[in-house]
Amino acid sequence: MSTTETTASGIGPVEGAELYNVDHPAPLIEAPRRRTKKTPKSTRGNFELAAWLFMRLSGIVLVVLVIGHLIIQLVLDGGVSKVGFAFVAGRWANPYWQVWDLAMLWLAMLHGANGLRTVINDYAERPNSRLWLKGLLYTATVFTILLGTLVIFTFDPNIR
Amino acid sequence: MATPVLDKVEAEASASPYITVTFRIRRFNPEVSAEAVWEDFQLEIDPKERVLDGLHKIKWDLDGTLTFRRSCAHGICGSDAMRINGRNRLACKTLIKDLNPEKPITVEPIKGLTVLKDLVVDMEPFFQAYRDVMPFLITKETNEPTRERLQSAEDRARFDDTTKCILCAACTSSCPVFWNDGQYFGPAAIVNAHRFIFDSRDEAGEQRLEILNDRDGVWRCRTTFNCTDACPRGIEVTKAIAEVKKALITRRF
Ligand code: SF4
Ligand code: FES
Numbered sequence: 231m232s233t234t235e236t237t238a239s240g241i242g243p244v245e246g247a248e249l250y251n252v253d254h255p256a257p258l259i260e261a262p263r264r265r266t267k268k269t270p271k272s273t274r275g276n277f278e279l280a281a282w283l284f285m286r287l288s289g290i291v292l293v294v295l296v297i298g299h300l301i302i303q304l305v306l307d308g309g310v311s312k313v314g315f316a317f318v319a320g321r322w323a324n325p326y327w328q329v330w331d332l333a334m335l336w337l338a339m340l341h342g343a344n345g346l347r348t349v350i351n352d353y354a355e356r357p358n359s360r361l362w363l364k365g366l367l368y369t370a371t372v373f374t375i376l377l378g379t380l381v382i383f384t385f386d387p388n389i390r
Numbered sequence: 391m392a393t394p395v396l397d398k399v400e401a402e403a404s405a406s407p408y409i410t411v412t413f414r415i416r417r418f419n420p421e422v423s424a425e426a427v428w429e430d431f432q433l434e435i436d437p438k439e440r441v442l443d444g445l446h447k448i449k450w451d452l453d454g455t456l457t458f459r460r461s462c463a464h465g466i467c468g469s470d471a472m473r474i475n476g477r478n479r480l481a482c483k484t485l486i487k488d489l490n491p492e493k494p495i496t497v498e499p500i501k502g503l504t505v506l507k508d509l510v511v512d513m514e515p516f517f518q519a520y521r522d523v524m525p526f527l528i529t530k531e532t533n534e535p536t537r538e539r540l541q542s543a544e545d546r547a548r549f550d551d552t553t554k555c556i557l558c559a560a561c562t563s564s565c566p567v568f569w570n571d572g573q574y575f576g577p578a579a580i581v582n583a584h585r586f587i588f589d590s591r592d593e594a595g596e597q598r599l600e601i602l603n604d605r606d607g608v609w610r611c612r613t614t615f616n617c618t619d620a621c622p623r624g625i626e627v628t629k630a631i632a633e634v635k636k637a638l639i640t641r642r643f
Contacts, residue, residue, distance in 0.1 A: 249423070256424035258504050258512075278609035279638060352570055352612070 281344055288337045295334045319387035328382055335378045343371040407436040411486060412494035413444055415456065418505050426505065430494065437487035441474055441495065445481060458509035465622060468558030472509050473498040478560040478620040500563035502572055516559045519575045523583035523601055528594035545590040552585040552630050554623045561617035561627050573606040577617035577627045580608055584630040587637060599638050608635050 250256045304310050321327040346367050354360040410432060418426035431448045442460055449456045458481070460470040465483040472481055474497055475489055481497070489495050503511040529539075555578065562568050562576030583602055587595040602608045608631055617627035 250421055252421050255420035258420065258506070275605070276603065278605055278607070279603060282609045282635070283639060348612075351610075352567055355570065 281347075285341060285344060288341045292334070292337050292341060295330065295337065299330075299334060319385070322382065322385050323387065332379065332382050335382070336375060339371055339375050339378075343367060407438065408434040409437055409491055411435050411437075411444065411491045413448060414494040414496045415448075415508070416496070416498040417456075417508050418499075419455075419507055428496075435486060437485070437491055439486055440482055441479075441484045441486065441489070441497065442470060442481040444486065444495070445497070456509075457507045466556060468556035471500055471558040471560040471563070471622070473500055473563075478564045480558060480560070480622045483622055500559060502563045502565070502569045503559070511563075513559060515572055516562055516576065516578065517557075519562075519579040520557065520582060522575070523579050523586075523598055524594065525582045525586065527586065527589075527592055528597075529591070530593050539591045541590055548590070549585050549588040551625050552581045552588075554625055555581050555585070556623060557582075558622060560620040560622055561625075564616040564620040566614060566616065567610050567612060574610045575602065575604070575607055577611075577631060580611075580631050580634055581625060581627055584634055587634065595637075596641075599634070599641060602634055603638055608638065611635070 303313055322331075347364065350360055350363045350367065354363055411434075413431045413433065415429050415431065416426050417429045431452055433444060433447050433452070435444055435447065442463060445456065445458055445460075449458075458470065458472070460482060461467040462469075463482045465480050468480075470481045471478055473479075474481065474484055475495060478500055486495070497509065499505045499509045499511050503513065503515060505511050557578060559578060561581070562578045565574065565577055567574045568576050580602060583598045586592045587598050589595075611628075611631045613628055613632070615628050617631075618625075618629070621627050
């Protein structure tokens with residue numbers, strides 16, 4: 231398909247008769263799934279299976295964790311007004327709540343990150359924008375997970 | 391005396407089944423312009439006729455350059471799937487009266503595949519995905535069979551729904567995941583893999599499952615249900631995809 235004809239001007243006459251004719255039809259968009267040199271040999275593997283399964287399972291666990299969290303923080307014992315430094319320090323003194331919050335942090339972040347990954351796969355059209363969006367996503371995810379984990383484990387209630 | 395005559399005239403007028411319908415067709419001709427345009431056609435048509443009859447009237451009487459595919463005209467060859475009033479349907483199975491003929495009836499090519507001319511798209515990527523799932527019987531016994539491969543009625547019923555596919559591409563081209571980059575296998579390929587994976591006579595189910603375990607295989611399905619809504623054969627497409635997913639998971643764990 232020759233494209234040399236169209237380099238002169240992007241805007242042709244309205245009728246377009248001079249721009250395209252039987253010998254020089256308008257260029258077609260490359261068809262999807264065409265085997266090109268860039269097509270990878272095989273993209274099989276169990277990663278997508280694991281990711282899909284993880285979404286269902288973590289979703290179920292998160293419903294319990296998040297609703298429990300919201301009830302404790304916002305409803306019981308006078309609601310949101312009671313939440314302060316002392317309240318958080320008191321809860322994290324108990325390893326049970328540490329594990330709860332840690333599980334919630336990891337599951338929610340991975341669940342959300344994987345969800346956004348699929349959104350990027352579905353909506354980003356150019357390989358470059360995919361690369362950048364995913365890079366940003368993974369960086370933000372790793373940063374948040376590491377920072378949150380660090381805080382839960384090294385939290386010092388006597389800090390002044 | 392005058393009344394009956396009037397009645398008769400009125401009856402005759404109302405007996406004429408024809409109504410005026412506007413067809414708004416998405417036209418594209420790469421030999422004229424790189425842009426697709428809408429073109430309106432007015433025609434007299436019986437509302438009990440089908441959209442395909444309208445397209446025929448246009449092609450035969452109004453504009454011979456209108457290009458579309460059709461073969462059987464009775465909903466079995468799968469060549470005339472198109473986007474009619476924003477939904478994928480077979481033109482030969484869609485009656486005018488079911489479409490609200492007061493408004494213009496829009497007819498577009500199916501989405502996600504390269505348009506070649508007017509309503510004709512390049513089906514090659516669709517059939518490539520179809521071929522990729524090996525839609526034929528595979529057995530370990532490679533000798534020529536000496537007798538029929540028998541199967542119980544229950545075993546046959548297991549995949550009955552997916553045998554009905556006519557490869558019209560209405561499902562695949564209604565899938566938003568396929569619209570994006572067209573790398574997803576698409577519902578039709580999975581339906582046709584399902585037809586063999588769950589066939590008790592076939593012995594390559596494992597291989598087909600492996601093929602669909604691809605990055606662009608069944609896991610890209612978002613259960614949008616567009617495919618089930620689009621299928622002119624009434625196949626429960628999303629259910630078939632879910633069954634393949636389930637088979638993949640239970641096979642592993
Ligand atoms: S599953 Fe239905 S919509 Fe999809 S190609 Fe087959 S007949 Fe057409
Ligand atoms: S023309 Fe064969 S399915 Fe419509």
